[in-house]
Amino acid sequence: METNKPLLKVDNIGIRFGGLRAVSDVNIELFPGEMAGLIGPNGAGKTTFFNMLTGVYVPTEGQILLNGKKLNNLPPYKITRNGISRTFQNIRLFGELSVIDNVKVAYHSQAKHTLFSSILRLPGHFSGEKEMEEKATEFLKIFNLDRFKDEKAKNLPYGQQRRLEIARALAANPKLLLLDEPAAGMNPHETKELMNLIAFIREQFNLTVLLIEHDMPLVMGVCERIYVLDHGQLIAEGTPSEIKNNPKVIEAYLGEEVS
Amino acid sequence: MAIFKQAKHFWTYIVLSLVIFGVIQFMITGQMLNLFYVNTLIFIAINIILAVSLHLIIGITGQFSIGHAGFLAVGAYASGIITMKLELPFAAALLIGGLVAALAGFIIGFPSLRLRGDYLAIATLGFGEIVRIVFLNLDYVGGASGMQVNHLTTWPWVFGCILIAILVIVNFTNSTHGRACISIREDETAADAMGINTTYYKVAAFVIGAFFAGIAGGLYAHNFYIIQPSNFGFLKSFDILIFVVLGGLGSLSGSVIAAVLLTVVSTFLQDYPETRMIIYSIVLIVVMLYRPQGLMGTKEITSIFSKGKRSKGGAKDGNKQTVA
Numbered sequence: 001m002e003t004n005k006p007l008l009k010v011d012n013i014g015i016r017f018g019g020l021r022a023v024s025d026v027n028i029e030l031f032p033g034e035m036a037g038l039i040g041p042n043g044a045g046k047t048t049f050f051n052m053l054t055g056v057y058v059p060t061e062g063q064i065l066l067n068g069k070k071l072n073n074l075p076p077y078k079i080t081r082n083g084i085s086r087t088f089q090n091i092r093l094f095g096e097l098s099v100i101d102n103v104k105v106a107y108h109s110q111a112k113h114t115l116f117s118s119i120l121r122l123p124g125h126f127s128g129e130k131e132m133e134e135k136a137t138e139f140l141k142i143f144n145l146d147r148f149k150d151e152k153a154k155n156l157p158y159g160q161q162r163r164l165e166i167a168r169a170l171a172a173n174p175k176l177l178l179l180d181e182p183a184a185g186m187n188p189h190e191t192k193e194l195m196n197l198i199a200f201i202r203e204q205f206n207l208t209v210l211l212i213e214h215d216m217p218l219v220m221g222v223c224e225r226i227y228v229l230d231h232g233q234l235i236a237e238g239t240p241s242e243i244k245n246n247p248k249v250i251e252a253y254l255g256e257e258v259s
Numbered sequence: 260m261a262i263f264k265q266a267k268h269f270w271t272y273i274v275l276s277l278v279i280f281g282v283i284q285f286m287i288t289g290q291m292l293n294l295f296y297v298n299t300l301i302f303i304a305i306n307i308i309l310a311v312s313l314h315l316i317i318g319i320t321g322q323f324s325i326g327h328a329g330f331l332a333v334g335a336y337a338s339g340i341i342t343m344k345l346e347l348p349f350a351a352a353l354l355i356g357g358l359v360a361a362l363a364g365f366i367i368g369f370p371s372l373r374l375r376g377d378y379l380a381i382a383t384l385g386f387g388e389i390v391r392i393v394f395l396n397l398d399y400v401g402g403a404s405g406m407q408v409n410h411l412t413t414w415p416w417v418f419g420c421i422l423i424a425i426l427v428i429v430n431f432t433n434s435t436h437g438r439a440c441i442s443i444r445e446d447e448t449a450a451d452a453m454g455i456n457t458t459y460y461k462v463a464a465f466v467i468g469a470f471f472a473g474i475a476g477g478l479y480a481h482n483f484y485i486i487q488p489s490n491f492g493f494l495k496s497f498d499i500l501i502f503v504v505l506g507g508l509g510s511l512s513g514s515v516i517a518a519v520l521l522t523v524v525s526t527f528l529q530d531y532p533e534t535r536m537i538i539y540s541i542v543l544i545v546v547m548l549y550r551p552q553g554l555m556g557t558k559e560i561t562s563i564f565s566k567g568k569r570s571k572g573g574a575k576d577g578n579k580q581t582v583a
Contacts (some may be wrong), residue, residue: 054452080454088452094445096509096557097438104435105442109454111435115463118434119427125434132435172454 085174095154321444326387334476360473405487507553
């Protein structure tokens, strides 16, 4: 399956906060079209790892390469423009903006009209805004969110907010999508729907996906490869069935066996 | 279709505001308004410009700036120097006053807006005081006794400036660039993650806000015959901040209404100097108790007229309020 060239190559990455090594020596390679999961106990450094990939934190060691391009030290918005987009563990929508405007914000970096043309309302402004409106409307239809189009994002039900957050991340046109606990707070039915959605977007947008999740059925169900993080270090890597039976993983989750 | 509709609204507002302009101009030339009312009117108008310029920074972009009087002072002194020392026309003075204030805004904004959190509040607070003290000690502009300035500010000038300020800010807000600013206000981390160059937009909004505060400064300077550093103290910054907060953070028409109301209240309270600040404070406390989200919340006046539609910014309603 594996093609020769990885999309994302994380090389010995690590970060210290003062004397604390939150993450160290993590190596991950993701290949185009792959669906991978990142699991680990609470506080293992999963979200910190995501924050390094997206530029929120600057890694103190190692490097991140996307299609061979070095991404460390780039500000978050440039990393997004290079093709890594994410969702957040606790939903971070633009609550006061309407659903469609949330998507339009993600289209912003592809906007053709300048600040100047908007202030003077030059023709470029109108055509640019119109194009954005049409694109965003079409996009919301794919996610069945077009009926909420003009609703404020904060007024959506929880499950729909998750959906919108994923839609918004996709609107930024990523090559790699990072999902941080997308099923958090969802009931089994909503989780099932989410699994379908993830499978669908992967097909539709030809994406590589890395997801953090505590919901094991979900991870085992959709991921082809799983990485396990504990105390900031990668302790295992493999297919779902390999991970399930890996003694190190069981130890990390359930504690050491008494001998 | 939507664009045509929008354009129709746009021209309705423009015509409406020009009618208001004409009526007031007619009343002034016909001497139906005495000098006191004309002065109050101009003062209200200047406060509206200040309120909408700060609205862009705090209400739209969510950056807490508490030194707006500093930009007012920079604009006032810069334009005063242009007309009095260099003897150039008033239009040039206003423009240069705005540009100098915008430059000051860039110098303050660029380093402090790259960071998140309260740095901007602290930097602008310091900036306001530094500006005041610099002018206090600058003999070229008269020091503490102030600088003589000709009376040039008239109703047409003030009206023109309001119109431009509101048009620019509304056009900015109702575009992808304005949405970028609102997304920063709503959640800066998420805005960053969506590919928004947050520093750029924070600085852009801040500089545009400072520019219009500078223009307001030019109008202010040429309305009073004299400008003194004490006019631009810390309390002036807070007056402007109160317009924005009281009107409702994120509502342009709200900040305009608040600017009008509070200016009127404080002007008429001038007859009772002993109780003026007490009554003024009580008004603020009552409003904050009963409408903690501000007079307008995040809504705009136009959204009340076109019910059900999304708000498109309270554009020219601002001018309607100047009649009040």
